[in-house]
Amino acid sequence: MDQQKKIESEIFEKEGASQTENPYSVPLAIVIAGAIIAGAIFSSSSGKPFAPVGDNKKGVAEINQPQGGIGSLDAMKPVSAIDHILGDPDAPIKIVEFSDTECPFCKRFHPTMHNAIEEYGKNGEVAWVYRHFPIDSLHPIKARKEAEATECANELGGNAKFWAYLDRLFEITPSNNQLDLNQLPEIAVYVGLDRARFLQCLDSGKYAEHVADDLADGGNTGINGTPFSIVIAQNGKKFPLNGAQPYSAVKALIELARKEK
Amino acid sequence: MLFQALKKVFQKPLYILLACITSLAVFAFAVWLPNISLIVSVMAHPEISFSQKLNLPFILLGSIVTNFTLLSASYTIAIAILFGVNLAMVVYFLKRKISEVKRSGIATGFFGIASGVAGMGCTACGSFLLASILSVFGVAGMLAFLPLAGGEFGILGVILLGASLYMTARHIQNPAVCKI
Secondary structure, eight states, X not given: OHHHXXXXXXXXXXXXXXXXXXXXXXXXXHHHHHHHHHHHHXXXXXXXXXXXXXXXXXXXXXXXXXXXXXXXXXXXXXXXXXXXXXXXXXXXXXXXXXXXXXXXHHHHHHHHHHHHIIIIITTTSEEEEEEEOOOXXXXXXXXXXXXXXXXXXXXXXXXXXXXXHHHHHHHHOOSTTOOOTTHHHHHHHHTTOOHHHHHHHHHHTTTHHHHHHHXXXXXXXXOOSSSEEEEEOTTSOEEEEESSOOHHHHHXXXXXXXXXX | OHHHHHHHHTTSHHHHXXXXXXXXXXXXXXXXXXGHHHHHHHHHOTTSOHHHHHHHHHHHTTHHHHSSOHHHHHHHHHHHHHHHHHXXXXXXXXXXXXXXXXXXXXXXXXXXXXXHHHTOSOTTTTOOHHHHHHHHTTOGGGGGGSTTTTHHHHHHHHHHHHHHHHHHHHHHHSOSOOOX
């Protein structure tokens, strides 16, 4: 028996010797894997914004694209009159959503936010603030142009038309940069706007800078993807929510914010 | 052979438990990752009740349905399961034949996990983890040239973990004896 163990031990040693051809494979793999995972977590949680690179006809992208500075929720622009707000602008709780109209998850999350306003907005407790965060590298040209189109709807028809236009846009876009931009004036007509005036506004590119400002604000806030929502309590406490989370998660954060007075 | 090795390992309930706990932990990590800072801040908040603290992470697990594509949800779940099974197999193996450990199998497993983690997230909207890493180097735009916009890394993770599992199973089934 002892003899057999000795033989096996010798075999193991020989095999071990043959394996020493690459003795560092496991430690190296662990180090590399650890570095990748740590990098992923750090990038994800440190709020380094996803730096869209893209093709922009107006050249605004190059001026105002977030460039990877470490963001902070405190750096976010305060909610003001230039924002698009659904619900009571004086509501104690505000949810600022950064969104991209060509992002399929923003499309999925849009009804979730409507549900929140349905439940908490009617009594003036919660207001929804919409800001643009078009990701050029994933949805070049179209996401920005669509964002500008919503601004034109706002100019021509006020806040109600902005939201009506946005709702319809999310409703019909197939997402992932698939919307035919010829649909933009059709949506304008659908929500009751004048086609010619809408096209004139859109072609002027006058809201490109406004969209870029929102994008820069998102970058400063540390956003790395869309949809990204920030639930702001009455006392200013902020709860960030990344992604198209279920309504129960939005509701849970609203309930937490309600206790912050 | 793989099936036989799995049967051999998972005859012991302790390894089933180890695989299940590990798989759940990896799954939860993947789903919570985009909202780690939120979870941490809620957990550290002194005025939030214990039940609410427990409730939020549980609710966020639901985002596997709302915040993942079918493809990314599939490989996220596959990676979690494969990782749990892999770990249980490796522990089983290490407890018996330390000198026989084939480093290549374990190394493949680690690369599989790393690749899978990098591939997690929403590829369509930029919260994809690899995009965050690449953006640090200013090359996030290269993802647009990949057919699955980076989902390839998740699939690679599944393949590498599968390969690792196969290698480990092979060594469990092939004890070091002199063949006649």
